[in-house]
Amino acid sequence: MNNHLEIVVLETSDIHGNIFPLNYGSNQTEQVGLAKIASLIKREREEHEHVLLIDNGDLIQGTPLAYHAIKMASERPNPLIQAANELQYDAAVFGNHEFNYGTNVLEHIIEQANFPWLSANLLDEKTGEPYFGKPYMIQTVGGVKVGILGLTTSYIPNWEEPAHITGIQFADPVETAKQWVTHLREREGADLLIVSYHGGFERDPETGEPTEMLTGENKGYELCMEVEGIDVLLTGHQHRQLAGTKINGVLIVQPGHMGQTLGKVTLQLEDRNGRWAVVQKTSELLSVNGVEPDESILKLASTYEEATQEWLDTPIGHIEGDMVIRDAVQTRLQDNPLVEFINRVQMEVTKVTISNTAIFSNQSPGLPENVTMRDIVANYIYPNTLKVLRISGQDMKDALERSAAYFKQYDGGTIEVSPSFLEPKPQHYNYDMWEGIDYIINISKPVGERIVQLEHAGKPVDMSGEYDVVMNNYRAGGGGDYLMYQNKPVVQEVPTDVSELLANYFLEHKTVTATCNHNWKVIHD
Structure with missing residues (x-):
């Protein structure tokens, strides 16, 4: 038996409805979009045996294509979810913009996904249980038990229409993580623990000094410093490009927005007396600049795009x-x-x-x-x-x-x-x-x-x-x-x-x- 294993974790975040490499205002080509990201994902899968793919939120809103799909073509499958299904995502996390159209629309979209949506800190106000059902998932990869915990910024009630989030309690992500990370390590026996948090950093990752008003909107730094047992923290929400940094030993990554880059985490694990341990971890960002968009994703969304273009030119x-x-x-x-x-x-x-x-x-x-x-x-x-x-x-x-x-x-x-x-x-x-x-x-x-x-x-x-x-x-x-x-x-x-x-x-x-x-x-x- 091989006692060494490599696992690659790929992260998208804040795609904001971008599938095509396009600026919808000018209709000119732009270095963005899920179709270009798809080419990078497929390349990584060809090069590595064990790959996990996670979306960190703000997937379904942000372009005329996304807006048209929800407002004018809601009877059809959502093109962003279709693309994610095609790319065989392992999991997704809720971003704040997932709630822009209300929970009825969101639940309809969730039903279309072939992957779980995770959120441990979005709770049912009546029961205190996770509102959308699944706080985490366990994925066995090459014999390694990987725990993936989903968290969402708890600041959403400060922005969102109250009618869009009725019945949801937005619990503190740090306190929630403490509870579930312990559960995943001790009860589920997770060898590797990934937290995917739709939020960023209110503090400088290097110094810990506040870089913005400490509202609690972006608690990435606190998650790294206060929650024992996290190996990797996938972040987003702020549209920053962050990689290569560790906070308190936790590897962080944040891949910008609109599909400009793909976050990549490479983990080396070693079997130590029957339990896998992380012995090395690195993170980087893979740019879509110059990457050819994946034809299957473009084709899958083409009828939506044609309808969107027609709508864009309608008074x-x-x-x-x-x-x-x-x-x-x-x-x-x-x-x-x-x-x-x-x-x-x-x-x-x-x-x-x-x-x-x-x-x-x-x-x-x-x-x-x-x-x-x-x-x-x-x-x-x-x-x-x-x-x-x-x-x-x-x-x-x-x-x-x-x-x-x-x-x-x-x-x-x-x-x-x-x-x-x-x-x-x-x-x-x-x-x-x-x-x-x-x-x-x-x-x-x-x-x-x-x-x-x-x-x-x-x-x-x-x-x-x-x-x-x-x-x-x-x-x-x-x-x-x-x-x-x-x-x-x-x-x-x-x-x-x-x-x-x-x-x-x-x-x-x-x-x-x-x-x-x-x-x-x-x-x-």
Whole structure:
């Protein structure tokens, strides 16, 4: 008998509905998607005898294809699950976005899967038992008993519509893991223990120092430090690319999002007097760049893709007025109907009176008279969600000064963008425009002194007052050097992509009137 064994664990996470290597806004090829990942999976299976494949959550939501499949073709098998079945996944874990369509839709999707969905800390409020039935699984691989425990971020009630999660208790993942890891080791006799946690790290994996507000949303570090007996921690949710690091001896990996990379863990085990022990473990990320997509996965999803493309080009609403962008720089110099529309949708969804947003790219075309879903995703190109932060008047002014730094100081010639927003890459998405306040930016003044008027409800903004402001999740986390937002109270989160919110607004209202109240402008002396 061979007393050495190699096991390879492959992880996908935060696929977010991406099967085809495609940007749906431009219809151009992109280095993403499950079809490309499939080619890597098949290659790994050819090269290694013992391979486990686990999805770590946020599989079924995020692209027009995924949205169309659930909203308009729900009578057919879900294409993401069909692809996962074809790839013979061993297990999946629930991500937060699995709940975006409610538990009825989710349970229907679970029934279609040929693999178990694991979650130990999603409990039935009435019984205290795992809500979806299976907290873990035991898989025997080459004689090794592998325990796989599923955990999901317990922060979901802070984002999700209450009706979508009725009856579910979101227990603490660390305390839950302590209970089940002991059970798997002592009762089930697991030789190898893998935790797949749809969550990330609130602390630096190397130093343990907090890297974000310690809300409990991302407890990966605590799982490694406080739970004895974990060999490998598969993570996700934050869309980070992490590999090659151990925390307290626990190997971690996180494979980004959209199918950009495949997480790979290689474990060497040795038989020691009848019990297998891990003697070496490494993790890495396999990129899909340049990888040919797997034809069987493309073929399996082709009819869904054709229907999605047709739907993308079908008008979903009508605009009375003009929301076309003809000059992106000019659009950032004074209030305009497109930005006002996006801000007003954000305000209506969250029921707050102040909002900010950006035009993400100079290629953003604006919205034509007859709006299609493709027009929406061509303008709102990022899979952002919304957060409402409670900030001070001083925070608001500081944020506006940060945006005002987008322009070079005016010297009498052409208005130009500051090099700091162009290098090393264009960052037009870091210039925000606001609704619900009145303000003037004077670009003749030095950076940091450009907000020459700032009012709310007809009165000067109180620098020590508190204001609830809706913005995208990237900005709310301080992205783009908006450090004034970091660690501010989160009043509300909306987990649905903004592009979906905009589309839903057109579907509900049919006709939208372009308005512009000219609440802000850029001037120069």
